[in-house]
Amino acid sequence: SQKAELQAQVHKLADVCWEQCIDRPRDKLDSKTETCVSNCVERFIDTSLTIATRFQKLLQGAAANM
Amino acid sequence: SQKAELQAQVHKLADVCWEQCIDRPRDKLDSKTETCVSNCVERFIDTSLTIATRFQKLLQGAAANM
Amino acid sequence: SQKAELQAQVHKLADVCWEQCIDRPRDKLDSKTETCVSNCVERFIDTSLTIATRFQKLLQGAAANM
Amino acid sequence: AQELLQRMSEKCYKKCIVKPGTTLDNSEQKCIAMCMDRYMDTWNLVSRVYSQRLQ
Amino acid sequence: AQELLQRMSEKCYKKCIVKPGTTLDNSEQKCIAMCMDRYMDTWNLVSRVYSQRLQ
């Protein structure tokens, strides 16, 4: 289902951004860490979109050469 | 099935405790490594239980505030 | 299906050999990196076969001792 | 929530239990509680930013 | 190809985005494009060597 896929994506992102932004857990998520997590999610999505778009172009280029 | 879930948990624990306790494989599992693996399993279960209990309390607290 | 299993194995191998052979992506896959990836795949398969064979023998030894 | 509990257990075990002993000592228990709270903060923040981006 | 796209995204994010900022800057974008091309080269080479070995 689509809901399960969204959940899986949030789990994956939480995992990646946890590893990148949280070194040692503290009393609260300070603003620097919040910014890091928030940018991590945004840049990860940008990366995925960049890759999906480029992949699409490669496929079209390959199809044009057939 | 429940058996498959137990197996999956043993695989996950073997993975975590292998990474934590075995640096370089030797002729046999020496007693220090055995103790490490055994404590690793026990403390991992303690950690899971601590987290599940705390999570339960947070949910109840959230429900009480509704 | 068997095709899905082969695909899964290629994904796993690409993952392992990428981590082992590509430190920093460059303009092209140079011949040293190609050799590393190629050997990585071959040695990984050798490792899997060695382990499967030895496992088989252990099972037969255990059966013989029953 | 099963998946979340499992991931938190693994992440927080790895962060907090550097050398497993015969019990969870006090500082390990505190570390686990704090780690869990921060993991849930992170999860909620990720979920929020991701949802906003999808709209 | 879904699985391949997901794996490339994760690998290339980790290789190229060391400290996530408010946009993908130029050097990050170049890194992602190059990383993707090399990952696909690697994937194709692995696939070829693996198929030959199976025969």
Next chain:
Amino acid sequence: AQELLQRMSEKCYKKCIVKPGTTLDNSEQKCIAMCMDRYMDTWNLVSRVYSQRLQ
């Protein structure tokens, strides 16, 4: 046992094959055999401790 074989292969490849050459040399083969035996010891011990704890 398929899952166990796959996990052992990956763990022992990573432990024993630091720089893959054109064959598995002698020391790599010994390392793989020893690694496999220790992984199975670990798996059996984990399984035993886990079962006891569940009772």
